Amino acid sequence: MTMEQLEHQLNDFSPAVRASALAELAARIESGEIATPPPAQLVNLHFHTFFSYNAYGWSPSRIAWEAKKRGLAVAGIVDFDVLDGMEEFLTAGETIGLRTAVAMETRVFVPEYADKVINSPNEPGICYFMAGGCFKQPEKGSASARILDNMRDMARRRNIQVMERVNDYLDVVRLDYDADVLPLTPSGNATERHMLAAYDAKARLVMGDAQLPCFWAKALGISENEAADLLRNTPALHEKMRSKLMKFGGVGYVAPDSETFPTVDTVIEMTLEIDALPTMTWLDGTNPGESDMPALLGLMVDKGAVALNIVPDRNWNIKDPDEKRVKLENLDKAISAARKLHLPLCVGTELNKLGLPFVDDFSAPELAPYVKDFVEGAYFFWGHTFLARKAGIGFASDWAQAHFGADRAARNAFYTEVGRLADPKADLSDIDIANASPAEILGIL
Secondary structure, eight states: OOHHHHHHHTTOSOHHHHHHHHHHHHHHHHHTSSOOOOOOSOEEEEEOOTTTOOTTOOOHHHHHHHHHHTTOSEEEEEEESOOTTHHHHHHHHHHHTOEEEEEEEEEEEOGGGTTSBOSSTTOBTEEEEEEESOOSOOOTTSHHHHHHHHHHHHHHHHHHHHHHHHHHHHSSSOOOIIIIIGGGSTTSOOOHHHHHHHHHHHHHHHHHHHHHHHHHHHHHTOOHHHHHHHHTOHHHHHHHHIIIIISTTSTTOOOOOTTTSOBHHHHHHHHHHTTOEEEEEOOOSOSGGGSSHHHHHHHHHHHTOOEEEEOTHHHHOOSSHHHHHHHHHHHHHHHHHHHHTTOOEEEOOOOSSTTOOSSOOTTSTTTGGGHHHHHHHHHHHHHHHHHHHHHSOOTTSHHHHHHHTTOHHHHHHHHHHHHHHOOTTOOOTTSOGGGSOHHHHHHHO
16 A cells, blocks of 8 residues: 555544554554654644544544654644544654644633633634643543533534524525534534535535536625635635634624633633643734733733643734734734743644645744744643653643642743653653652653
């Protein structure tokens, strides 16, 4: 079987097929048949997988393989409201020798900012937030398991509400959630982007090529020529559909309320219970809630946040010079605030729409002042993941508290150095690492 055929199998909805394909690719690396580059100072900790939405339909195993092929030093996945890809991705890293990290992203309500838009456009009080450095599922029956189940159920209910409104608006092009949307994802965790793909496919089926431009022109409030152009550009079509049909001001938009999103305190509670890392997210600093980053991050640190997520590409790779200047200034303010509060950075591109770069351009002059922060943040998340998974002594553990206490800078520095040194294939089963000191652990690695 060719490498391309094996790569295709990495996206199969069958876990057994994916595991077999990755094992064969790993064997070909070991034999020398496939050469992969040594790790470079490139990191991406924000790949979405097909367990939420990946524009290329990539599984956790496929993302790990692509990161290995491109020589990333650390790779991380982030899915919405589920940890379904966690074990697969961490195991894939061990199989092919790739440093890995896993996070879960969601949207939360922040009561203290109820009257301010934070980083979810046009939605006061709503904030994207992450559980970073995840390495285990919640125990059955635990509070964190109930919270996670409720988050997934909230997302499903909201999707169905949106779909029902859009169905009424589009009229002749209607979706059945179970029949048309859920088959697009391997574990029943659909997102708005799955629904966009489903509406696109259903319209093509129902209307036929000849009627499609007219249908979308009327539905999206544009000319037939514009609709015809969009039909040749799937990412642009889906973004237009999303804006008109699902986002704020759209016909299917569901305004957030207490039943739509969990509170930030609830999500932090769940994150801490699974020994993961509460991670604040940042958009671009142009909304009122992000205008004072020391205040916003200070509040989140008081609540338990220990890291900050940023998507660099959308804050510098901008054509309009005035917009670019503003967002670069805001980026610097956000990173400066994170440094002062000793918050490691989780950065990367999302790959949840076509055209996004696989990894940020760390050679860009605009990012040069922050590359060290980006790389060290990735090592930090891997260092935590490695020790938490191998020995139960991650960043949030009693062991870490006993050795570092409130010295956040020293704790960060230790897990970052572990991340630099730790081999993904290392076997620590014969070492009593949980009873070693920080200096002894660094010596072992």
